Amino acid sequence: MTVMERAPVKARNTCAEDTGHPRPTGQDRYSISEVVAHTGLTAHTLRWYERIGLMPHVDRTHTGQRRFTNRDLDWLDLVGKLRLTGMPVADMVRYAELVREGEHTFAEREELLTAHRENVRERIAELRSTLEVLDHKIDVYADARRASERV
Amino acid sequence: MTVMERAPVKARNTCAEDTGHPRPTGQDRYSISEVVAHTGLTAHTLRWYERIGLMPHVDRTHTGQRRFTNRDLDWLDLVGKLRLTGMPVADMVRYAELVREGEHTFAEREELLTAHRENVRERIAELRSTLEVLDHKIDVYADARRASERV
């Protein structure tokens, strides 16, 4: 039974430092399936990330298989966070390009992240305001239920 | 110059009770373009919402044009909130069905909203944890920038 290609099972992933998945070995060359187990992404998605330029040039074995480093796992953790907060893939690719271009892009990277931080703050505010509406509506339904139980 | 069909301009909408758009008239029969102005949705989207069963049967004039009520606007405000918090359209349609079916669906509606509230809470937690990462990275870049300015 292989561990590969299973759907992410609506994988709001139990990612990284969380619980189950420490770095597979202490070593620094992980196969794609190890990375799948670690990140909750599918192998398809990892290959796709690389194709579109969202990975910092992954190393290969002499037979052409990918070998990911701890640095790659760190990067994927960051990408996962940005993704969960709704940053478009195109923006993440842009950020990856800036990283590849070197230290003279620090300012632009800072801008990009600052803009995204502002987005995230707005999203939080939206979610909180919806939470109030939900609380209120749920209360109304709960009251109705209790009233009907108390007949 | 028509007001219709303009793109939502990345419309994190300034919706409802917020600022600019009070209920168009004090009356209770709004044309589709009035609702567009009020909600920030496009006319396309409003018609699509109706087609898929996400609206509570919108009234028509004798010539077949839609006339929305204040109740419809309230509903659209709720839908907007649920949408911004990432509830899938299918779930919103399910909720709309329950509303149409009457008061005996109160319990199921409460369940659906409670489940979504839990999602929203998780999303908020995710966003906050990302915010910390962003703050940290932005600090690092800002420090680097200040260091290079202070040469």
Added chain:
DNA sequence: CCCTTGCTTGGAGTGCACTCCAAGTCAATA
């Protein structure tokens, strides 16, 4: 030697949430 496992590739397909199109109706104005 053959089979299975684990991986490789480019390209095609999927699901969601819109978004747009073509063709038409109706009411009001020029």
Added chain:
DNA sequence: TATTGACTTGGAGTGCACTCCAAGCAAGGG
């Protein structure tokens, strides 16, 4: 009467982020 503008419909198209497919290769076990 002709045109304009706001609206109608069913169905087709779009963009995003995956998701999968077919064909193939290398290494190890029976």
